[in-house]
Amino acid sequence: MVSTNKVNKENIILDLEASTKDEVIKKIAIQLNKNGYLSNLNTFIDDVHDREDHMTTGIGDGLAIPHGKSDAVLESTVAVARLKKPVDWDSLDDKPVEFIFLLAIKNKDQGDEHLRILADLSGKLMDDNFVERIKQSKTEEELFDALAF
Numbered sequence: 161m162v163s164t165n166k167v168n169k170e171n172i173i174l175d176l177e178a179s180t181k182d183e184v185i186k187k188i189a190i191q192l193n194k195n196g197y198l199s200n201l202n203t204f205i206d207d208v209h210d211r212e213d214h215m216t217t218g219i220g221d222g223l224a225i226p227h228g229k230s231d232a233v234l235e236s237t238v239a240v241a242r243l244k245k246p247v248d249w250d251s252l253d254d255k256p257v258e259f260i261f262l263l264a265i266k267n268k269d270q271g272d273e274h275l276r277i278l279a280d281l282s283g284k285l286m287d288d289n290f291v292e293r294i295k296q297s298k299t300e301e302e303l304f305d306a307l308a309f
Contacts, residue, residue, distance in 0.1 A: 166236065166237055166238045166277055167237070167238045167239075167240060167304065167307050167308070168195075168237060169300055169301070169304050170191075170195045171191060171192060171195060171197070171237060171238070171239040171240065172239070172240045172241075172300045172303055172304060173187075173188065173191055173239070173240070173241040173242070174241075174242050174297075174299070174300060174303065175242060175243075175244045176188070176241045176242065176243050176244060177243075177244045177245075178243060178247060179245075179247060180247060180248075181212070181247060181248065181249050181250075181257075182209070183247075184241065184243065184247060184260055185205060185208050185209070185212075185226060185262070186205055187241075188239045188241050188260065188262045189201055189204055189205050189208070189262070189264075191239060192204070192237070192239055192262075192264055196234065196235075197233060197234055197235050197237050197264055198232050198233060198234060198264070199231075199232050199233075199234055200231075200232040201232070203230060203231065203232035204228055204230045204232040204233060204264065205228075207228040207229065207230035207232065208226050208227070208228035208230075208262070210228075211226065211227055211228060211229075212226060216249065216250040216251060216252065217249075218249035218250055218251025218252060218253075218257050219251065219252060219282070219285065220251055220252045220253035220255065221253070221255075221285075221291060222246060222255060222256070222257055222258040222259055222295075223257060223258075223259050223260075223261070223285055223291070224249045224251065224257040224259070224260045224261070225260075225261045225262075225263065225278070225281060225282065225285070226260065226261075226262050226263070227262065227263035227264075227265060227278065228262075228263070228264060228265065229265045229266075229267055230264070230265070230266075230267060231266075231267050233264045233265060233266045233267070234266070235266065236263075236264060236265045236266050236277070237263075237264050238261055238262065238263050238264070238277065238281065239260075239261075239262040239264065240259070240260070240261055240262075240303065240307065241259070241260045241262070242258060242259055242297075242303070243257070243258045243259075243260070245258075246258040258295075259294065259295065261281055261285075263277060263278065263281075265277070290306075293306040294306045294307065
């Protein structure tokens with residue numbers, strides 16, 4: 161189960177308009193910054209890009225789990241975005257991504273907490289029923305409920 165205390169409704173974005181992976185990351189990070197989860201927007205974006213440079217976070221089936229461990233994160237959280245139009249993410253299945261789960265992890269939480277959040281989320285995303293529920297969500301409320309199922 162994705163811990164509901166790590167996904168907040170204010171960090172769910174439906175029909176995000178973006179045409180590149182970089183633009184997606186930036187727009188989600190701006191939302192996190194606006195909601196008080198970041199102390200420095202550009203530092204966090206750079207940290208997410210550093211992670212993306214090592215290996216793709218596009219896990220297939222239209223899903224990506226980018227993450228940034230950063231001193232710029234004030235409170236560890238998961239932001240969720242559904243894109244208006246899928247974008248190329250260099251995914252493992254070479255298909256574009258439409259759902260992004262951006263993990264924002266405080267550096268002090270990077271050990272067990274980071275791995276627990278990532279493991280919980282990755283496990284749920286391998287469940288076809290779970291993925292179908294999130295993809296069928298029409299509102300932030302429905303998506304939030306599906307994530308907490």
